[in-house]
Amino acid sequence: MTENNKFDVRVYITQRIPEIGIKMLKDKGYEVDVSQKDGILSKDEFLTAVKAKPYDAVLCLLTNQINSEVYDVVPTSKIFANYAVGYNNIDVAEATKRGITVTNTPGALTDSVAEHTVALIVSTALRIVEADKYLRAGNYKGWEPLGFLGLDLKGKTVGVLGAGRIGYRVGQILKKGFEMNVIYYDVKKNDMFEKDLGAKFYESPEELMKVSDVVTVHVPLLDSTKHLINEVRLKMMKPTAFLVNTSRGPVVDEVALVSTLRNRVIAGAGLDVFENEPALAPGLADLPNIVITPHIASATKPARDGMAVLAAQNIIDFLEGKTPANKVTG
Numbered sequence: 001m002t003e004n005n006k007f008d009v010r011v012y013i014t015q016r017i018p019e020i021g022i023k024m025l026k027d028k029g030y031e032v033d034v035s036q037k038d039g040i041l042s043k044d045e046f047l048t049a050v051k052a053k054p055y056d057a058v059l060c061l062l063t064n065q066i067n068s069e070v071y072d073v074v075p076t077s078k079i080f081a082n083y084a085v086g087y088n089n090i091d092v093a094e095a096t097k098r099g100i101t102v103t104n105t106p107g108a109l110t111d112s113v114a115e116h117t118v119a120l121i122v123s124t125a126l127r128i129v130e131a132d133k134y135l136r137a138g139n140y141k142g143w144e145p146l147g148f149l150g151l152d153l154k155g156k157t158v159g160v161l162g163a164g165r166i167g168y169r170v171g172q173i174l175k176k177g178f179e180m181n182v183i184y185y186d187v188k189k190n191d192m193f194e195k196d197l198g199a200k201f202y203e204s205p206e207e208l209m210k211v212s213d214v215v216t217v218h219v220p221l222l223d224s225t226k227h228l229i230n231e232v233r234l235k236m237m238k239p240t241a242f243l244v245n246t247s248r249g250p251v252v253d254e255v256a257l258v259s260t261l262r263n264r265v266i267a268g269a270g271l272d273v274f275e276n277e278p279a280l281a282p283g284l285a286d287l288p289n290i291v292i293t294p295h296i297a298s299a300t301k302p303a304r305d306g307m308a309v310l311a312a313q314n315i316i317d318f319l320e321g322k323t324p325a326n327k328v329t330g
Contacts, residue, residue, distance in 0.1 A: 009319055012050055012074075013059040014041055017083055018301075021059075021308025028316055050074040057315045059083060066090040071098055079318045081311045085109060086248055087328055088221040096330045103314035103326045107165065108306030109298035114169035116297035117246045120270030121158075121174070121214055123291045124242045126150040127268075130288050151213065151240065151267070157181045159212030161205060161228070162247065163190035167218035171197050183208055186219075209233055214242050221248035231256035237266045246297045249273040254281035261287050272297045 009030040013022065016034055025032045035041055035049060040063045050058060051073040058077045060066055062084040068091065079101040082090060087104050095102050123129055127148045134140060134148070158174050160167045163186035174180040175197045182199040184190065185208045193199040202208040205228060209215055215237065219225045229243065229252040237243070243266060245252050254275040260266055268289040274280055277295065285292065298304065314324035 009057070010053050010055045011057045011059065011315060012053070012055045012077075014046065014049070014064050015039075015061050017059070017311070018305045018308040020305050021312040024309065024312040025315065028319075030319075046070075047073055050077070057081065057319065059311050059315060060090075062086060062089045064089060066095075066102075068094050071095070071100060079103065079315060079324075081314045081324075083307055083311045086220055088248060092329055100329065101318055101324065101327055102329045103311070103318075103324045104328055105307040105310040105314075106326060108310055109303040110165045110169050112300040112303035113166050113246055113297040114173060116272060116293070117166070117170050117216055117218075117244055118173050118177075120244045120246070120272065120291055120293070121216065121242065122153070124244065124268040124270040124289075125153055125214065127289075129291045133288075151242070153178045153180055153214075155179060155181070156213035157183060157211060158214045158216060159202070159208040160184040160193075160199075160216055160218065161208065162186060162218035162220075163193055164218060166246075167216070168192055168197075170216055170218065171199060175199075180214075183212065206233060206236055209236050210238075212241060213238065214244065217243070217245040217247045217251055219247055219251060221250055226250050227253040229253060229257070231260070234260040235265055239264070239266060241266050242268050242270070244270040246272045249275040249277055254284060257281070258283045258287065261289050264289070 011025050011030050011032045013034040022032055022034065046064055054076040055074055056076055057079045059081045066080050066089060080090060081103045083105060085104055085106045087102060090102050092102050127150045131148045158180045160171050160182060163184050171182040171193060175182050182197045183202055184193050184199050185202045185205050189201050219228060231253060234256060257269060258281050261269060270291040272293045273295055310326060314326050317324045
C-alpha cells in the first residue's frame with residue numbers, strides 16, 4: 001500500500017484488543033472499525049460485520065472461524081492477522097490457494113504462558129486449589145499430618161510434549177528453578193533442550209508419558225495432534241502423575257480425562273484450554289483433583305500488548321508491500 005492511498009485503507013478488528021495495537025493502525029491513517037459487542041461475535045454477526053465495508057485487512061481472534069465463507073464475503077481483505085500464536089481457527093490452505101496472507105503473534109506470550117503453566121503444575125501437585133476450597137468451606141479444624149499430601153517437584157521428571165518456545169521456557173523454569181529432570185518429545189529433536197536443559201529426547205509420547213511425574217502439553221492443534229492425549233495414553237501415566245495443558249483444548253480427549261481423574265488413574269490435572277470452549281465436558285468442573293482456568297495463560301498486560309503490536313505490525317507491513325515477519329501462509 002503506497003503512501004498516497006493509505007487513507008483509503010479499512011481495517012476491521014473482531015473484538016477490542018489493547019489500545020496500543022489499535023493506535024498503531026490509526027496512526028497510519030487507516031480507518032479502523034472495532035466490534036462494539038461485549039464478547040465474541042457469533043458466526044452470523046461476524047459475517048455481517050466483515051461484509052459491511054470493503055475491508056483491506058481483518059484482525060481476528062482464535063474464536064473467529066476463518067474459512068471460504070469468510071473469504072467470499074470480504075474478497076477485498078488480503079490479510080487476516082490472527083491475534084494468537086495458534087491459527088487452527090483459520091483455513092490456511094484455502095487462504096494460500098487464494099493468495100491471502102495469514103499471520104500470527106508468536107513470541108509475545110511465551111513467558112506468560114510458560115509461567116501460567118508452571119503455576120498450574122505447582123497448584124495441582126501441591127493441591128493448592130483443593131485446599132483453598134476446603135478452608136473456605138469451614139472444614140479446617142487444625143493442622144493435620146496427613147492433610148492434602150502433595151508431590152515435591154524437586155528431583156521429579158517433567159515430560160514436555162512439544163519442543164517449541166513455550167515448551168522450552170517451561171522446561172527452563174522447572175529445571176533451573178525446581179531442579180526437575182526434563183525430558184521431551186516432538187516430531188524432531190531440539191538441540192536447545194538437550195544442550196541447555198540436559199533433556200533427553202523420547203521417540204514417542206507413550207514412552208515419555210510412562211516415566212513422567214508431570215506431563216505438560218505444548219503442541220499446536222493439527223489433525224495429527226487432536227486427542228494426542230487419549231484414554232490409552234492417560235492409562236500409561238503413573239498413578240501419582242499430573243497432566244497440564246495450556247496449548248489447545250482438543251489436544252486432550254476431555255471425556256477420557258474426566259473418567260481418568262474420577263477413577264484416580266492419575267493424581268490430577270491442570271487445564272487452561274478446553275475441547276469445546278467455552279463448554280466443559282460433563283463432570284469436569286466437579287472434580288476435586290483438577291485446576292481449571294478460563295484460557296488466561298497469556299493474560300498479562302505485557303503479553304496482550306505485545307500480541308496487539310505484532311498483529312498490527314503484520315497488517316502494516318503487508319499493506320506497505322512488505323512481507324510480514326509472522327506470515328504463516330505459503
